[in-house]
Amino acid sequence: MHKVKTRKYALVSIFGVLLIMLMGCSGGGDTTAKPTPTTPDVKYVDYDLKIPAEALNSPEVGPLPGDTKLHVLVTFKANQDELKKLKDLKQKSDQNIDLSQEANKIGITDAQYAKIKSYLGVDGVNLKLDTTHTSMTIDSKASLLETLLQTTFVKHKLKDGRVFFAPKTAPKIPDFMKDRIVAITGLDNYSKPPTSKATFKQLEQTSFKSSxxxxxxxxxxxxxxxxxxxxxxxxxxxxxxxxxxxxxxxxxxxxxxxxxxxxxxxxxxxxxxxxxxxxxxxxxxxxxxxxxxxxxxxxxxxxxxxxxxxxxxxxxxxxxxxxxxxxxxxxxxxxxxxxxxxxxxxxxxxxxxxxxxxxxxxxxxxxxxxxxxxxxxxxxxxxxxxxxxxxxxxxxxxxxxxxxxxxxxxxxxxxxxxxxxxxxxxxxxxxxxxxxxxxxxxxxxxxxxxxxxxxxxxxxxxxxxxxxxxxxxxxxxxxxxxxxxxxxxxxxxxxxxxxxxxxxxxxxxxxxxxxxxxxxxxxxxxxxxxxSTDLFYEIAAGKQDPSGPSYFDVTxxxxxxxxxxxxxxxxxxxxxxxxxxxxxxxxxxxxxxx
The missing domain is CATH 3.40.50.200 (Peptidase S8/S53 domain)
Structure with a gap:
């Protein structure tokens, strides 16, 4: 596996807190804001969104409206041994694998997902697990997530004038699910949006030739x-x-x-x-x-x-x-x-x-x-x-x-x-x-x-x-x-x-x-x-066809x-x-x- 450069940070799950907190919601359908939930024998920890301190210390310019729709994506750890087996199948075009049949081995199990759904069956929280069981989306209004995560969402204004939202304090979550999670996105929008790389310059009309x-x-x-x-x-x-x-x-x-x-x-x-x-x-x-x-x-x-x-x-x-x-x-x-x-x-x-x-x-x-x-x-x-x-x-x-x-x-x-x-x-x-x-x-x-x-x-x-x-x-x-x-x-x-x-x-x-x-x-x-990228290096290092190389080397x-x-x-x-x-x-x- 290609590894990300090692850094010290906690990987923890939003779903642990959702499970515990929603257990306190009556009737499974009441989304009225509740007091900060507490559950005996559960250790709560801060979830580090890893937003730079300088950004979090920038001036607050108001709250995020409670009716703002948030789309949170939780990425689960994949079983690396199972991925290796799938990778080792290589590239036979007639060897089709239905990954939905392998999902319980790759990501979280059906039983784990069923447990999550049983506690999250409340109005205003919509869950969806992907086919490979390696990511889950949660759609909810900001006000409900504020209650569940024991925080509030606020807007900040950076020196360059850009405004972003993020939790005012680190979300509180139980630590028993933290080892299942790779990342959570959607609780803030600090990162600048991706940009297009295209450039355009119009040709003169005289450049056209009849056809x-x-x-x-x-x-x-x-x-x-x-x-x-x-x-x-x-x-x-x-x-x-x-x-x-x-x-x-x-x-x-x-x-x-x-x-x-x-x-x-x-x-x-x-x-x-x-x-x-x-x-x-x-x-x-x-x-x-x-x-x-x-x-x-x-x-x-x-x-x-x-x-x-x-x-x-x-x-x-x-x-x-x-x-x-x-x-x-x-x-x-x-x-x-x-x-x-x-x-x-x-x-x-x-x-x-x-x-x-x-x-x-x-x-x-x-x-x-x-x-x-x-x-x-x-x-x-x-x-x-x-x-x-x-x-x-x-x-x-x-x-x-x-x-x-x-x-x-x-x-x-x-x-x-x-x-x-x-x-x-x-x-x-x-x-x-x-x-x-x-x-x-x-x-x-x-x-x-x-x-x-x-x-x-x-x-x-x-x-x-x-x-x-x-x-x-x-x-x-x-x-x-x-x-x-x-x-x-x-x-x-x-x-x-x-x-x-x-x-x-x-x-x-x-x-x-x-x-x-x-x-x-x-x-x-x-x-x-x-x-995969490996292919290009294998081709470059392999025995080239007598008619010439596989790449035009730009020097x-x-x-x-x-x-x-x-x-x-x-x-x-x-x-x-x-x-x-x-x-x-x-x-x-x-x-x-x-």
């Missing part, structure tokens, strides 16, 4: 800056997989989105690229308003559709009660993806283009999300791709302040950096450098380039050793990115026109699509598929701090995809080790 297919607008973009979907597919060898019939049929990519998208724009792009797959939208928490979108969701969808015309795309989208794409909603989306796929083991990917600098978050978010991504990877055999960020080595968004992007820095995520790809008129790859722009050092604006560096929260996983991994910067912490792809000058259709877009949030779905096509080919050939440029080098580096990881050779190398490794 015989009579689409409006024309599907041909005649601009020397642009690298369109056909050029990307050819440069990275995806079209060689198309020619063998591997266009994504039966593959699925799950997108994590904290905004909506304009369906009309997406459909016009689909018409241009000939997309014939199934696009499905799943709302989590609250449905976002497409008018509030910045275009990230649209970018992700269009990147995939242009490179895999028959793949299925699931868009998991949502915002919180305030219309914000919060970390709580982000976490709930990961839970929903895991829940929806617990009984389905068709090869699928998760692609994440949202995130924040590690230094903007605190441990409760890390612990909960990391547990979700471990489940997706080891139990459900997915690869979780995450953008490494667009502020170069400074994901803090402050020049010369080193930081990496989360969740790409998580050990269970595959971090994707960005490149500047150059092609000729036929789409042949003629050069590739690190994507970087340092023209304005006062503000990032998602333009400083490929995110990369060293985590301060996670240890480096035991990936297969490859050249470049041990370097002068190494300090035993997680090193990102793992891989990279083109991240600039990509054409996107939005709101009636073409735009140049990009960022590592474009490179991320590109890699998710590439691995999907490779897996489709592998399933056809050997009934196996690849998943020129830097991300404003870390230079590109031969082998792995902090700007582009192992490099950009050479999909044809990746597939051939993968097939060779499987043949040698059936």
């Amino acid at each position: 015989s297919n009579a689409n409006d607008p024309t599907c041909e973009v005649n601009d020397p800056r642009v690298v369109n979907w056909k050029q990307v597919a050819h440069a990275y060898g995806l079209d060689s997989l198309w020619q063998q019939g591997f266009t994504g049929k039966g593959m699925v990519i799950n997108l994590v989105e904290l905004e909506g998208f304009d369906k009309t724009s997406v459909q016009k792009y689909f018409n241009c690229v000939g997309y014939k797959g199934n696009l499905k939208v799943i709302n989590v928490d609250n449905e976002p308003n497409p008018k509030d979108a910045v275009g990230e969701s649209l970018l992700d969808i269009e990147m995939i559709a242009g490179l895999a015309p028959d793949i299925d795309i699931n868009v998991y989208q949502g915002v919180d009660e305030y219309g914000t794409g919060s970390w709580e909603t982000f976490n709930n989306i990961l839970s929903q993806i895991a829940n929806d796929n617990a009984k389905k083991h068709a090869p699928s990917m998760v692609s994440i283009s949202w995130g924040s600098g590690e230094q903007e978050l605190y441990e409760e978010v890390f612990n909960s999300m990391s547990a979700k991504m471990q489940m997706l990877t080891e139990a459900e055999h997915m690869t979780v791709f995450a953008a490494s960020g667009d502020c170069g080595a400074f994901q803090s968004m402050e020049w010369n302040k080193l930081d990496v992007n989360y969740p790409s820095s998580d050990p269970y995520a595959t971090a994707v950096g960005g490149t500047l790809l150059k092609t000729d008129a036929q789409g042949n790859r003629v050069g590739e450098t690190v994507w970087q722009d340092a023209t304005d050092k006062t503000k990032c604006n998602n333009a400083w380039g490929s995110g990369g560096g060293l985590s301060t929260n996670f240890n480096q996983p035991a990936f297969t050793a490859v050249p470049g991994m041990q370097n002068k910067y190494s300090d035993k912490h997680r090193q990102v990115p793992d891989i990279a792809a083109v991240a600039t000058n990509l054409p996107i259709y939005q709101d009636g026109g073409w735009y140049i877009s990009g960022g590592t949030s474009a490179a991320t779905p590109i890699w998710a699509t590439a691995l999907s096509l490779i897996n489709q080919a592998m399933i056809s050939k050997a009934k196996v598929y690849g998943y 020129q440029g830097d991300n404003n701090y870390y230079p590109a080098t031969q082998g792995w580096d902090y700007s582009t990881g192992l490099g950009a995809p050479n999909a044809r050779n990746f597939y051939l190398t993968f097939a060779g490794l499987v043949a040698e080790n059936p």
Whole structure:
């Protein structure tokens, strides 16, 4: 198991206090506020939400209204021995496992859940246990939780003007459930919301060239800056997989989105690229308003559709009660993806283009999300791709302040950096450098380039050793990115026109699509598929196909701090995809080790 950097903090359960306190509620349905409950022989302890002291000491600006709806997510410890067994099943495409049948072994048992429900059968408290029994949601008004937790919720105002809510005093809970819990989120909203990594710049109308297919607008973009979907597919060898019939049929990519998208724009792009797959939208928490979108969701969808015309795309989208794409909603989306796929083991990917600098978050978010991504990877055999960020080595968004992007820095995520790809008129790859722009050092604006560096929260996983991994910067912490792809000058259709877009949030779905096509080919050939970050290092270290390497090694440029080098580096990881050779190398490794 990849371990989080050791820190001293208590992991305790909200449910212990709920069980004990609600025992004192008469009739099972009375939600009238009661005096502080006490139960003999139960030791109560403070629950540490790990919010920085400086934030908790900031001025209070009033109470949180009692009728505020709170959505609390409790993440239970998974049985690591059971996860290891599931991981060791590897990637046989015809070996389906129904995780709902394994749930009592993986998470809490049915008996434990039944006990919880028997005490929580009161109006105003809604519980839901996920399929794998590793997380539970509790929905309630703030006023009821205040009574149960023996605290009150107040609002604080930080020096930068931001307002957040949190318990005024540490919640009181009994200690007998503490060993079952990894994290609790939703009792505060201190962490800054994740941000999108997309950038958009409109093309001039003169860049359009008429096309015989009579689409409006024309599907041909005649601009020397642009690298369109056909050029990307050819440069990275995806079209060689198309020619063998591997266009994504039966593959699925799950997108994590904290905004909506304009369906009309997406459909016009689909018409241009000939997309014939199934696009499905799943709302989590609250449905976002497409008018509030910045275009990230649209970018992700269009990147995939242009490179895999028959793949299925699931868009998991949502915002919180305030219309914000919060970390709580982000976490709930990961839970929903895991829940929806617990009984389905068709090869699928998760692609994440949202995130924040590690230094903007605190441990409760890390612990909960990391547990979700471990489940997706080891139990459900997915690869979780995450953008490494667009502020170069400074994901803090402050020049010369080193930081990496989360969740790409998580050990269970595959971090994707960005490149500047150059092609000729036929789409042949003629050069590739690190994507970087340092023209304005006062503000990032998602333009400083490929995110990369060293985590301060996670240890480096035991990936297969490859050249470049041990370097002068190494300090035993997680090193990102793992891989990279083109991240600039990509054409996107939005709101009636073409735009140049990009960022590592474009490179991320590109890699998710590439691995999907490779897996489709592998399933056809050997009934196996690849998943997890480990795969990329195993391929890099394996015997390469005689026709060439599995990655295009990017050795020129830097991300404003870390230079590109031969082998792995902090700007582009192992490099950009050479999909044809990746597939051939993968097939060779499987043949040698059936």
